[in-house]
Amino acid sequence: MLSSAHWLQYGSLAMSIIAGVAIITLRMKASNKPTNLRKIIIPPLGMSTGFLMFVVPQTHVPLLWALYALAAGVLLFAPPLIATSHFERIGEQIYLRRSRMFIYIIIGLFIVRIAMHDVVERHVSVMQTGALFFLLAFGMLVPWRLAMMLRYRQLLKNDVPSTSAST
Template sequence: MFDNIPSHYLIIGTTIMAAFMGTFALFVRLRAQKKPVSAKKILIPPFAMSTGALMFIFEEFRVAPLQIVEAVALGLVFSVILIATSKFEVRESAIYMKQSKAFPFILVGLLVFRIILKTLFADSLDVGELAGMFFILAFSMLLPWRIGMLIKFKKLQKSQIIA
């Protein structure tokens, strides 16, 4: 599929795309903090992202079992950071994400880390394989984070009803 395009062009193109997507995600998250949260808003991103797993239909995106374990492990480590920094607050009887000064830095840090990893592994892994690993890493980070957010949200929601 990518045989006619030199790999360094693919690496540069996907890195630029990742930077744009990361910037977009940052602005979306910062804007979302101004609106009340709901269970639906918490759960939509993992469901929407899960469609990306269709990439594994194509051979060039498939990764070895050890690479899957590595990507999942790294994603879980990153999710712990995101879970720890995601907090809710009640304002005007609605639940909002608490604005965290650390969140933009965490997102930018994760993006920079991703670019560094991509640069380091670009010579040893195929571009498609690398894309598959980063999808697995991102999904392994997003799903536990959102489940953690949902648990915190439900606890706060329940305590608000009781109070």
């Protein structure tokens, strides 16, 4: 019979897989619809509410661990997403277009995350593991979305016709 700790671990893995599949599906469908600045900014703002988990003492981790998790998101996980996310204008609409490598990068990042999850969970509690992976994900999402926002605004700026009259 499995202990409650095993059920938590397997449940966490199952939820991670479900979330990963859902994210891949949503991202692939989103590339078929036009985007705007609001759609780029809302995910990190919504995700930031997750910091409320840290009011629960069981989620507390050493500050250095938290910084490592954030740094891993920023330095290891965000760059491939940034490199494979591009915008294009079709008529009056702007679409997010990812390279064909995007899906493979997402799957690769997901596999690395699952492998890291097992290693981390051997050394800290399930709730601390969740906190560390939240920080890693937030560290990945914010730079990716900032890069998308800058590219989106640059595309808008470059495509706006000049209104100055020549004399």
